[in-house]
Amino acid sequence: MEQSTMNNSDIPAIEGGTPVRETKIFYGHQYIDEADVEAVVEVLRYGDLTCGPKIKELEDKLCRLTGAKYAVVCSNGTAALHISALAAGVGEGDEVITTPITFAASANCALYCGAKPVFADIDPETYNIDPQKVEEAITERTKAVVVVDYTGQSVALDPIRKICREHNLVLIEDGAHVIGTKYRGQANGSISDMTTFSFHPVKTVTGGEGGAVLTNDETLYQKLLLYRAHGITRNTDLMVHEPDGPWYYEQVDLGYNYRMTDIQAALIISQLDKLPMFSKRRKEIVERYNEAFAKLPSLFVQREIPESDTTRHLYILRIVPEKLRIDRRQFFDALAAENVCCNVHYIPTYYFPYYEKLGYRRGLCPNAEKLYEEIISLPLYYAMTDEDVESVIEAVTKIAVYYAKE
């Protein structure tokens, strides 16, 4: 590949190489307080470890938070996407439209069902899927659209929903980044046919692992419950045969064991109490970053749509290569030399060898490919101190100014 090797930065040290920070800072970290610890310990002491009351409590809490009618919690965000695709009826021969700028699970959920992911390009300024590109990608085989609220900014849901309605497509919102965000004043989670959440530790709210699907549709809800637990039901309305007795249940479809434990649920319930606080702090940090980076001509600040009141999960620093003497890799290495340890989200999904093997080739989504060449995910998490934030800004500014083209 064109990128240089993993180690050995070839960029010269700046000003004798004294880093702006003495200690390393990373791009994301969970925040666990005593209340979280207590909540987990209480389940361990007195609770059911799985299939207990914490599951329902968390599902009710997610419904209250988002305004969705139904919530189904499950083992992780990927499982949430899988059961959503199954509930949408995605199967062999179908196509599912999604963005390449996401974690691989957004497209993998189509493959799990025997369907084909079709990649639609992003808007070059908001970085979310472009509704017009979605419309252009529709064929008779299209069954569903999986949109991703990349970085936590809501996708333009109104135009996407209109397209899905007109073409009879199921809209699945991969909301792994979106918890806490509102679109036109309504919480994401209550708008699309199904919205999935992830509670992985880098996400805004964590359960160690964990996921959820939110929906307003009772039929989808019943299907999600089935697919979460082996396709097994104890609901006599769904049974084919007469029950043999009180122990009786039936497997009526092929499902999975995607259950969440009560230990995870208790942690997530406790974490959700802190969401307003998490959200407020993330917004403050994003504002500081935006303000500082808007002044630097060699950096591009992600465009925000006015409809989205965003709780940002990721902060994307984007370089303008024409205005710098270094590329993204060198900028990334220079930040690491300042003890600012970043990441990159995301490698376009179809770049992966598994997707190449399926026949996907580079060139499919030019805006996504260009974005990938120019981005770095900066540290963004609740527990960052003001000093942390200022040191990240100082490091970015130092590098951007030093390597600016005249």
Ligand SMILES: *Cc1c(COP(=O)(O)O)cnc(C)c1O
């Ligand atoms: C984290 C993430 C997932 C997967 O969630 P897991 O809980 O790790 O399975 C899916 N999509 C996106 C966009 C994510 O960021």
